[in-house]
Amino acid sequence: MDKKQVAIVGARVSGLLTCKYCIAKGFNPIVFDLEPDIDGVWLKTMKTTRLQAPKALYQFSDFPWPDSVFDHFPTQQQMLQYFHSYAAHFQLMPHIKLQSRVNSISYDTGETFESNGKWNVTVNDIRTGDTKVYIVDFVILCSGRFKDVPNIPEFPVGKDPKIFKGKAIHSMEYAAMDHDKAAAFVKGKKVVVVGFGKTGLDIARECAAINGSEHPCTIVYRRDHWKLPDWAPWGIPFTYLYFNRFSELLVHKPGEGFLLSLLATLLSPLHWGVSKFVENYIKMKLPLAKFNMVPQHSFAKDTRACLICYMPDSDDFFDAVENESIKLKKSTSFNFYENGISVDEDNTRIEAELVIFATGFRGEEKLKNIFDSSTFGHFIAGSPRVPLYRECIHPRIPQLAVIGYSESLSNMYTSEMRAKWVAALLEGAFKLPSVDEMEKDIAKWDEYMKQSSGEYHYRSSIGALEIWYNDQLCKDMGMNRMRKNGPFANLFEPHGPLDYTKP
Numbered sequence: 001m002d003k004k005q006v007a008i009v010g011a012r013v014s015g016l017l018t019c020k021y022c023i024a025k026g027f028n029p030i031v032f033d034l035e036p037d038i039d040g041v042w043l044k045t046m047k048t049t050r051l052q053a054p055k056a057l058y059q060f061s062d063f064p065w066p067d068s069v070f071d072h073f074p075t076q077q078q079m080l081q082y083f084h085s086y087a088a089h090f091q092l093m094p095h096i097k098l099q100s101r102v103n104s105i106s107y108d109t110g111e112t113f114e115s116n117g118k119w120n121v122t123v124n125d126i127r128t129g130d131t132k133v134y135i136v137d138f139v140i141l142c143s144g145r146f147k148d149v150p151n152i153p154e155f156p157v158g159k160d161p162k163i164f165k166g167k168a169i170h171s172m173e174y175a176a177m178d179h180d181k182a183a184a185f186v187k188g189k190k191v192v193v194v195g196f197g198k199t200g201l202d203i204a205r206e207c208a209a210i211n212g213s214e215h216p217c218t219i220v221y222r223r224d225h226w227k228l229p230d231w232a233p234w235g236i237p238f239t240y241l242y243f244n245r246f247s248e249l250l251v252h253k254p255g256e257g258f259l260l261s262l263l264a265t266l267l268s269p270l271h272w273g274v275s276k277f278v279e280n281y282i283k284m285k286l287p288l289a290k291f292n293m294v295p296q297h298s299f300a301k302d303t304r305a306c307l308i309c310y311m312p313d314s315d316d317f318f319d320a321v322e323n324e325s326i327k328l329k330k331s332t333s334f335n336f337y338e339n340g341i342s343v344d345e346d347n348t349r350i351e352a353e354l355v356i357f358a359t360g361f362r363g364e365e366k367l368k369n370i371f372d373s374s375t376f377g378h379f380i381a382g383s384p385r386v387p388l389y390r391e392c393i394h395p396r397i398p399q400l401a402v403i404g405y406s407e408s409l410s411n412m413y414t415s416e417m418r419a420k421w422v423a424a425l426l427e428g429a430f431k432l433p434s435v436d437e438m439e440k441d442i443a444k445w446d447e448y449m450k451q452s453s454g455e456y457h458y459r460s461s462i463g464a465l466e467i468w469y470n471d472q473l474c475k476d477m478g479m480n481r482m483r484k485n486g487p488f489a490n491l492f493e494p495h496g497p498l499d500y501t502k503p
């Protein structure tokens with residue numbers, strides 16, 4: 001029987017991995033990316049961008065970091081070099097069509113994943129302007145979550161960016177500038193950064209380094225999140241606290257049986273204790289209390305929702321807050337006025353010439369808009385969380401998978417497991433359950449995410465359950481779930497990508 005023709009949208013971390021695993025299973029995938037190179041979110045970033053997780057957790061399982069990279073948290077340039085070496089090593093480039101934007105995909109017939117129609121993939125060649133339709137059996141969307149479609153908060157008419165005399169941009173535009181241009185752009189300006197995720201933090205630091213306290217940069221934000229000064233609280237590697245099976249025994253899991261549920265309930269004080277242990281360490285290392293930055297919620301919640309922010313050179317940041325090069329303004333709501341931002345909470349006004357929205361991205365919109373069919377678009381983005389079986393398959397969208405949408409604390413590791421799983425599914429190594437069963441499973445994970453991440457459940461984070469999640473994928477693929485030698489190692493040793501190299 002002829003192998004299915006597979007099209008992959010996106011040629012970055014997720015797309016490269018998916019391409020590699022499809023080739024390994026004998027497919028001849030065709031990969032489209034609108035950019036002129038294969039660097040993904042890592043190409044256009046702030047100067048200071050480094051890997052957030054230790055490199056042992058963010059590496060290709062069969063292509064580890066070269067010995068020449070000593071740093072545990074590689075730089076943007078090292079990341080790019082690594083991706084290029086991977087693509088060259090596995091000869092992926094002949095499969096990749098760059099500067100090829102997938103404008104839309106449409107399916108000729110069928111209403112469930114199992115239908116056997118064809119996808120029409122309409123691709124625009126950015127260089128020539130020509131449009132071509134590729135007819136394929138299976139589409140894998142690896143189009144990324146933190147790029148392309150900015151999330152801009154909504155404001156009442158008359159209090160929106162239009163009224164503002166200065167300039168308002170999204171962090172995406174700032175990151176796209178080369179570093180010198182970005183520095184020249186903010187120099188001497190009163191800047192307000194909206195949002196205090198990793199991007200907001202990095203941009204504020206850059207502004208403070210350029211402008212000092214003469215033109216302070218103000219961060220306007222809604223909620224505090226835990227900042228991690230290093231990956232070894234009180235000397236214990238973080239991976240021993242949150243990346244082993246024992247840590248997962250302490251929390252309730254979707255689809256757990258009675259015994260695991262009982263154990264999680266009995267051990268929940270320990271889970272709370274581990275969180276407090278880390279929180280106390282962070283509060284000892286960082287002056288969060290002094291600057292009113294202690295989060296209202298637990299460290300464990302930020303871990304589950306993948307909202308912790310690694311802050312290696314925290315002294316620079318807190319020095320900048322101390323000397324008022326960076327000012328912090330917390331408020332649940334704010335608006336624009338002619339000369340800046342007005343903060344509703346206490347009716348203060350912050351003058352600004354430049355407002356930078358570091359408010360994240362609308363990854364779900366990107367997924368939704370690629371479908372010609374509004375029904376499929378609605379299936380994907382009609383609820384707060386993109387509902388995917390194994391975080392890859394929508395049971396009612398035929399012959400299509402998504403990789404790289406749901407988040408983890410090390411997205412490369414997670415995308416690799418998913419790429420392996422989807423390639424095995426395509427090969428016929430296992431069959432999917434019925435639509436009804438898949439929907440029930442999605443509902444269980446949905447419930448888990450609501451419980452564990454609260455208002456952030458839309459992020460679809462598997463932050464604290466990476467191994468439990470991998471277990472499901474291994475079970476489907478017929479791989480042994482126990483990846484270490486011996487029960488002690490399986491229970492207590494941290495798990496990472498290299499544990500899943502062998503079948």
Ligand SMILES: Cc1cc2nc3c(=O)[nH]c(=O)nc-3n(C[C@H](O)[C@H](O)[C@H](O)COP(=O)(O)OP(=O)(O)OC[C@H]3O[C@@H](n4cnc5c(N)ncnc54)[C@H](O)[C@@H]3O)c2cc1C
Nearest residue numbers: 010012013014033034040041051052102143144404410411
């Ligand atoms: C600045 C930054 C730093 C990060 N740091 C970390 C980190 O330290 N650790 C971590 O785990 N995660 C990190 N992340 C999350 C990061 O998104 C993932 O780790 C990973 O790089 C995502 O890879 P991806 O291939 O899934 O998506 P992307 O890198 O976003 O790639 C998607 C690709 O699809 C292409 N594409 C999209 N739509 C189309 C279309 N219609 N047609 C053709 N091509 C299309 C895009 O051009 C893009 O190249 C970071 C994200 C950002 C923005």
Ligand SMILES: NC(=O)c1ccc[n+]([C@@H]2O[C@H](COP(=O)([O-])OP(=O)(O)OC[C@H]3O[C@@H](n4cnc5c(N)ncnc54)[C@H](OP(=O)(O)O)[C@@H]3O)[C@@H](O)[C@H]2O)c1
Nearest residue numbers: 049050051052146153195196197198199222223358359360
């Ligand atoms: N490796 C690195 O150095 C690096 C650098 C940058 C980014 N990243 C990664 O890239 C991803 C994206 O990061 P990001 O910081 O761009 O986005 P993000 O993590 O989604 O954070 C968005 C921020 O904007 C705020 N926000 C969202 N909507 C808002 C609204 N309507 N009004 C006010 N505030 C709003 C959020 O506040 P609330 O918390 O209150 O919702 C949050 O502070 C993350 O995974 C991050 O770890 C990594």
